[in-house]
Amino acid sequence: MKKQWIKTKLTAGLMVISLLAAGCSAQTPADSAQSSGNPSAAKDEVIVAVGGEKESGYDPCTGWGSHGTPLFQSKLLDTDTNNQLKNDLATGYEVSEDGLTWTFIVRDDVICHDGEKLTAKDVAFTYNKTKENGISTIDLTLLDKAEAIDDTTVVFHMKSPMSTFIYQTAALGIVPEHAYTDPAAYAQAPIGSGPYKFVQWDKGQQLIVEAHEQYYGGKPPFKRLVLLFLSDDAAYAALQAGQVDVAKISENLAVKGMPGYNLVDCKTNDFRTVALPVQKPGETSKEGYPIGNEVTSDPAIRKALANGINRQKIIDTVLNGYGDVAYTIAQGLPWDNKEVILTDGNVEAAKRILEDAGWVDTDGDGIREKNGLKAEFSLIYASDDSTRQSISMAFKEQAKAFGINVITEGLSSADRNPRKHKDAFMLGGGDYNPTPVYNALYGAYAAKGGWYNIVAYKNEKVDKYLEAAVAATTQEEANQYWQKAQWDGTTGGSILGDAPYIYIVNISHLYFVRDGISIGEQKIHPHDHGFAVLGNIMDWSSVK
16 A cells, blocks of 8 residues: 555545434534524623533543543644544655654644643654553554654554554543643643633632634634533523533423523544353453352343343433433444344343343233343443433343343442442443444453453454454444444354344434534544533634
């Protein structure tokens, strides 16, 4: 493959990200202007209730912004409203034929918030520091080192080909080396080259930012943003009082409506799935946690749940219609295997699978048994997440229809951790790259710590597909292997194969937006909810 510079729109070698859905439906400034002349919709300041606080701070080298927008920092690449890769700091890049060298040319007109110039040396510093930190949300495992050749050229030397590296460049915010002498201090008061600069952080309350007047991407739409850390209930109360302009909101509160505001339904790849341990009990993880479950280790149990759960009904009844049915971890993404689909809510198929495997209700209590073992298991969810709780409860009720008893438990983080390899879990995730497929299915990650592959799934054939996908030198080739890892017609890590995860829904991200303000055409949102809405902040606008 001949080296070729890729400018403006990145299309060669590594294919652009293209999602099936089209962001979210948002009102236009003209439409909004007809419905409100509220003075608080003035363009100088906008107040946004973003939900949860980033307690660890705003350092990209430790994970800030990797699922949404770093806001303060720029990235080499970004995604546009069609979810295609586009240039940010980069003006072009090339990949060597062997996939071991990536060379990026960066802009020469980038000024940081403190007036200093940002160069390729800062890019190299950021990548080397992030690799050194070994954070889970930015995968730089195959990066050997980043090297700045001059002020506008940075070269990434890989240990082996890594097709997913391109997506990391659209996720990692760049920190200026001169401002990073104390990482802890930097996280509390970040400096970058993004459209907004840090002003004040009142922990537990708000984050105040102001427009970066020397931003290379143009003039930011508002002089000042106030980002409030409010729960959904508190945000709703603030909306009722007219104290916020944009607010993240739950499905239950969204249906109540809000006078003077439009409800914006943003589409996502933010999945919710039930993770089912695939091994029998007996082993213990390095963390000392028990691995395996006597019931969910039976493929028939997992297959029955995959067939019998009615995903659309959960969306309609629990999420008030806000969400899209999901059968895979990559629903609608280019690396998704579109063959992975079942008849939704097929209770009869679920019953047949269980009966053929010897699970029958011998005592008439509605719960099947096999060799004296009841078809029941615990499903754990985060106790402070009402959406995961509601989906878990609906999952439990539906499983009863074909004889499986699911015991739902809401637990704190500390209480959840020791049980993550022995009980079923209601998990969430989703990103703009295929790495989540790898993290969920790769055998080397099985119960090895963190939240990757907590079900302890191992399949040698799937591992080979995953390794081939990473080593591919074009995205087209990589996508074929990602798809085979999910299902190759015989085996795979999807519900047509070993069914270690029962994907249910890609939830919607919902916001009330004050009349007179437009949040533009949103990108498909990743797992990060509150801050994700700011990913297209340069496209926001307002009318007085």
